[in-house]
Amino acid sequence: SWLKDTFVPTVGKRGAAIIAARGASSAASAANAVVDTVRDLITPTRGDFHSVCVLSKGEYGTPAGLITSLPIKIDAIGNWRVVEGIQLTDYAREQIKASNDELLEERSVAFGQLGLTV
DSSP states (O other), rough: OOOIIIIIIHHHHHHHHHHHSSSSOOOHHHHHHHHHHHHHHHHHOSSSSSEEEOOOOGGGGGTTTTTTEEEEEEEEOOOOEEOOOOOOOHHHHHHHHHHHHHHHHHHHHEEEEETTOO
């Protein structure tokens, strides 16, 4: 209940919350996320995994060819692999599908603006 009713809506509104709290852009928060991700990509994974947007091959029901967030591990020389076998709840599957549907729509719009087809 907390995940569905509190956490997910809070994360969805985080940009506006940062702007309200700081009175300025949330760009610093986004930049910090980029720094954290780059650090994670150049050092071996600590713990179980972390999520990074990568080109999907269909893992976890994501459409192949879509750049989407997937759980990955990185080894000591910088090779990454998608972590398989994570048990997802029905709610998690619904959220992943909703996110991927949104990404597919955004890709379609962007490709349309460029005169490309998907």
